[in-house]
Amino acid sequence: MITLIVNGKRSQVDAPADMPLLWVIREKLSLTGTKYGCGTSLCGSCVVHMNGQPVRSCNTPLSAAAGKRITTIEGLSAQSDHPVQKAWIELDVPQCGFCQSGQIMSAAALLAKTPNPSDDDIDAAMTGNICRCGTYQRIRAGIHRAAQIKKGGT
Amino acid sequence: MSAATTGRTALSRRTLLKGGLAVGTGLVVGFRLVPAGRQAALAQSGAFTPNQWISIDRDGLVTIINSVVEMGQGSITTMPAIVADELDTDLGKVKVVQAPANPKLYANPVTGTQSYGGSRGVRDHLEMLRKAGAAAREMLKEAGAQEWGVPVSEVDTDLDTVIHKPTGRHLPYSSLVDKAAKLPVPQNPPLKTPDKYRYMGKVMHRRDTPLKVNGSAVYGMDVAVPGMLIASIERCPVFGGKVKSFDATSTKRIKGVKNVVQVTNGVAVVADSFWTAVRGRQALKVVWDEGSEASVSSASIRQGYMDGAKETGQVARNDGDAEKTIAAGGKTVEAIYEVPFLEHACMEPMNATASVTAASCEIWAPTQNPGGTQSTGAKVSGLPAEKVIVNTTYLGGGFGRRGEQDFILDALETSKAVGAPVKVMWTRADDLQHGFYRPSTYNLFKASLDAQSNPTAWWNRVVGPGILIQKGRAQAGTIDGAAMEGVRNMPYSIPNVRVEWVNRDYGIPIGFWRSVGPSQNGFIVESFVDEMAIAAGKDPVEFRRSLLGKAPRHKAVLELAADKANWGAPPPAGRARGCGVMFSYGSYVAHVAEVSVAPDGRVRVHKLVGAIDAGFAVNPDQVKAQMEGGGIYALTALLYGAITIDKGRVQQSNFHDYPMLRINEAPVMETYILDSGQPAGGLGEPGVPTVAPAVCNAIYALTGKRIRSLPIQTDLLKRA
Numbered sequence: 001m002i003t004l005i006v007n008g009k010r011s012q013v014d015a016p017a018d019m020p021l022l023w024v025i026r027e028k029l030s031l032t033g034t035k036y037g038c039g040t041s042l043c044g045s046c047v048v049h050m051n052g053q054p055v056r057s058c059n060t061p062l063s064a065a066a067g068k069r070i071t072t073i074e075g076l077s078a079q080s081d082h083p084v085q086k087a088w089i090e091l092d093v094p095q096c097g098f099c100q101s102g103q104i105m106s107a108a109a110l111l112a113k114t115p116n117p118s119d120d121d122i123d124a125a126m127t128g129n130i131c132r133c134g135t136y137q138r139i140r141a142g143i144h145r146a147a148q149i150k151k152g153g154t
Numbered sequence: 155m156s157a158a159t160t161g162r163t164a165l166s167r168r169t170l171l172k173g174g175l176a177v178g179t180g181l182v183v184g185f186r187l188v189p190a191g192r193q194a195a196l197a198q199s200g201a202f203t204p205n206q207w208i209s210i211d212r213d214g215l216v217t218i219i220n221s222v223v224e225m226g227q228g229s230i231t232t233m234p235a236i237v238a239d240e241l242d243t244d245l246g247k248v249k250v251v252q253a254p255a256n257p258k259l260y261a262n263p264v265t266g267t268q269s270y271g272g273s274r275g276v277r278d279h280l281e282m283l284r285k286a287g288a289a290a291r292e293m294l295k296e297a298g299a300q301e302w303g304v305p306v307s308e309v310d311t312d313l314d315t316v317i318h319k320p321t322g323r324h325l326p327y328s329s330l331v332d333k334a335a336k337l338p339v340p341q342n343p344p345l346k347t348p349d350k351y352r353y354m355g356k357v358m359h360r361r362d363t364p365l366k367v368n369g370s371a372v373y374g375m376d377v378a379v380p381g382m383l384i385a386s387i388e389r390c391p392v393f394g395g396k397v398k399s400f401d402a403t404s405t406k407r408i409k410g411v412k413n414v415v416q417v418t419n420g421v422a423v424v425a426d427s428f429w430t431a432v433r434g435r436q437a438l439k440v441v442w443d444e445g446s447e448a449s450v451s452s453a454s455i456r457q458g459y460m461d462g463a464k465e466t467g468q469v470a471r472n473d474g475d476a477e478k479t480i481a482a483g484g485k486t487v488e489a490i491y492e493v494p495f496l497e498h499a500c501m502e503p504m505n506a507t508a509s510v511t512a513a514s515c516e517i518w519a520p521t522q523n524p525g526g527t528q529s530t531g532a533k534v535s536g537l538p539a540e541k542v543i544v545n546t547t548y549l550g551g552g553f554g555r556r557g558e559q560d561f562i563l564d565a566l567e568t569s570k571a572v573g574a575p576v577k578v579m580w581t582r583a584d585d586l587q588h589g590f591y592r593p594s595t596y597n598l599f600k601a602s603l604d605a606q607s608n609p610t611a612w613w614n615r616v617v618g619p620g621i622l623i624q625k626g627r628a629q630a631g632t633i634d635g636a637a638m639e640g641v642r643n644m645p646y647s648i649p650n651v652r653v654e655w656v657n658r659d660y661g662i663p664i665g666f667w668r669s670v671g672p673s674q675n676g677f678i679v680e681s682f683v684d685e686m687a688i689a690a691g692k693d694p695v696e697f698r699r700s701l702l703g704k705a706p707r708h709k710a711v712l713e714l715a716a717d718k719a720n721w722g723a724p725p726p727a728g729r730a731r732g733c734g735v736m737f738s739y740g741s742y743v744a745h746v747a748e749v750s751v752a753p754d755g756r757v758r759v760h761k762l763v764g765a766i767d768a769g770f771a772v773n774p775d776q777v778k779a780q781m782e783g784g785g786i787y788a789l790t791a792l793l794y795g796a797i798t799i800d801k802g803r804v805q806q807s808n809f810h811d812y813p814m815l816r817i818n819e820a821p822v823m824e825t826y827i828l829d830s831g832q833p834a835g836g837l838g839e840p841g842v843p844t845v846a847p848a849v850c851n852a853i854y855a856l857t858g859k860r861i862r863s864l865p866i867q868t869d870l871l872k873r874a
Contacts, residue, residue: 036375039582040808040809073369080367093363096226096501097226100366126818129817131786132814136817
């Protein structure tokens with residue numbers, strides 16, 4: 001049994017220590033907002049926060065996550081009211097939406113560290129997240145908008 | 155998603171089936187507005203169900219059925235909005251239910267199938283859905299008129315309310331449900347004039363965005379049903395190969411592996427988790443009969459195309475005498491263009507969930523083809539198709555890949571073999587290596603110009619496989635319509651035109667990849683026209699305009715894109731512009747690209763200006779979204795896309811060797827919508843074909859180097 005703290009909830013997980021966190025979250029905890037896209041840290045669909053840092057859950061073994069604070073898309077906010085989520089809704093960023101949990105978690109981590117990111121900051125933080133629908137222009141606009149919302153702008 | 159949620163979703167759809175919304179065939183008139191079992195529906199549920207698309211209950215809840223699957227294109231938002239506009243109901247309060255598989259009720263009225271591709275959402279359904287909404291509104295008006303004992307001409311509606319104009323009396327729709335349900339269904343109700351549209355043509359927020367920002371949208375991969383197992387299938391690396399034998403001894407020793415069974419597409423390892431199933435595959439020993447494809451490679455295919463190019467092809471178009479004109483001399487232009495196989499790379503790898511028993515068959519799938527899925531379910535289960543329940547989830551990308559049945563078959567056969575509900579999930583490598591690829595092609599061009607540099611002849615021979623023929627949807631020996639789309643109907647006025655097709659199919663599975671034939675034919679035609687413009691010494695936009703006299707809609711979008719991109723003004727230092735224009739899927743699109751090339755040969759697309767004439771834009775923001783998405787899809791193919799074959803195997807396995815464009819490479823994109831007032835055109839695909847030629851024509855303008863083979867090889871553009 002390994003102790004996991006996901007979205008503030010502590011649970012005991014019966015799974016091999018080398019099982020990737022992604023599959024523990026999705027299949028043991030039934031939190032399916034975090035997606036599988038490549039399994040090798042190439043696409044970013046599986047990004048979650050571990051102690052506030054964005055990590056690829058597909059390449060994070062369960063043992064490395066034990067006892068750490070894990071936040072998934074389901075735990076980013078209680079009412080879908082994180083500034084990034086609000087901006088995404090306002091600008092209708094997603095198309096198919098499959099990659100967007102990862103995009104949003106990467107964007108939220110960027111804003112936590114860099115409240116007013118430049119386009120270069122966005123490139124640096126978001127280049128690991130693929131969107132096959134090609135929503136990049138709206139993701140960029142969404143991050144700038146989220147920065148405004150976070151500052152209390154309207 | 156929890157199992158309970160899935161159960162509820164499935165249950166609500168079954169209830170709908172039983173409740174009359176989808177019972178029987180009813181009376182099929184005109185645009186297939188089926189007043190199915192209306193009396194029964196009313197008796198059972200207290201709902202007014204004028205046709206298969208709408209139900210209004212006594213509490214006023216309006217339920218609209220959406221048949222077009224939601225794969226990112228916004229159908230779950232746009233389709234119900236069309237109905238709601240004509241029904242005059244509050245779109246924000248409408249409940250939308252995804253249609254079950256039932257082609258008798260929900261088939262696309264143009265194709266007659268419940269399969270969604272070809273950019274056929276708005277354009278094939280607009281008129282039918284408007285009539286569905288309008289018919290219901292007319293019945294509610296009539297019910298109101300009867301209630302008050304006044305002529306219906308004195309009655310109007312305003313947001314879920316029937317109004318008696320002379321007296322201002324009003325009744326909510328909910329109060330008229332029982333009366334309206336007894337009235338005859340008008341088959342040709344009057345439709346709104348565009349000035350009365352409440353939603354169409356205006357800003358409409360996507361219905362699914364809130365679910366897609368908090369992880370609650372359910373994709374195929376997220377389905378969970380009670381007792382479900384998860385499987386991963388080891389497939390023969392060679393196309394068409396079969397299992398000779400397998401040894402699962404080591405696999406079965408892994409904790410969590412439940413079963414190992416042979417299915418059509420390989421050997422399925424069934425486990426309690428996906429990760430366990432994949433580990434089980436790694437321990438599996440399979441002996442394959444690789445079959446005849448094991449001798450096929452990209453090089454052998456290319457050689458076959460080159461040999462084929464020496465033959466006279468089937469003639470797809472023959473105006474005047476192009477060969478004689480070119481042979482007569484004058485200024486001639488010749489070129490060879492090549493494009494590779496491409497995979498769709500949907501962000502969500504293929505998957506499906508099925509539960510097959512002796513008496514039942516239920517499927518949960520991210521499919522573009524619920525009708526085909528139902529048929530596959532019937533074949534595997536042996537049950538009649540109408541007994542097969544198909545639940546269509548959100549799709550993590552479609553692009554044509556998800557119209558295929560291979561991943562559906564995986565789930566059905568595995569579930570049947572193990573006697574439990576099974577979700578079969580593909581790895582990214584499975585997805586890239588077992589696709590239905592955009593065909594590679596080899597293309598010859600010749601043209602001649604007279605002394606005034608006016609084009610006199612155009613000659614084009616396309617060599618490659620035909621998707622429709624390979625799939626048995628067109629007869630062998632005929633000209634494949636998909637292969638010819640965009641070359642046969644090349645729009646330029648040139649007196650002598652000959653287009654030939656040589657069918658060369660080396661057995662690589664091919665399929666419909668976003669924009670299909672035009673995905674490569676836009677590149678080759680619009681690049682070669684540019685070569686002719688250069689040979690003529692004319693500006694590429696002016697040269698095209700002068701040849702588009704008989705193609706006014708092409709000309710209009712080209713002029714709009716050129717104008718918005720400041721074509722006439724010099725580009726910023728170190729950059730150049732190129733253009734392309736094309737018709738596909740009912741819409742006209744032009745692009746102007748602004749491009750620079752780094753000393754190491756890397757291409758940077760700074761800006762893409764697109765213009766689209768899709769008739770009437772029902773949901774303008776999603777028209778823009780599709781143009782933006784199509785642009786990125788096209789750029790990925792142009793800069794990186796190539797599936798290569800060695801010994802019958804795909805050599806690429808993940809995003810390191812089949813890269814996708816990323817945000818740091820994405821251009822600024824502007825989209826301009828030209829409302830021509832013509833019938834609605836397609837949206838998902840037309841944004842793709844003109845991007846590659848616009849970029850390559852800009853590269854030529856900047857460097858004098860002509861890109862004739864994709865993807866772009868940066869070595870060719872490297873400066874010493």
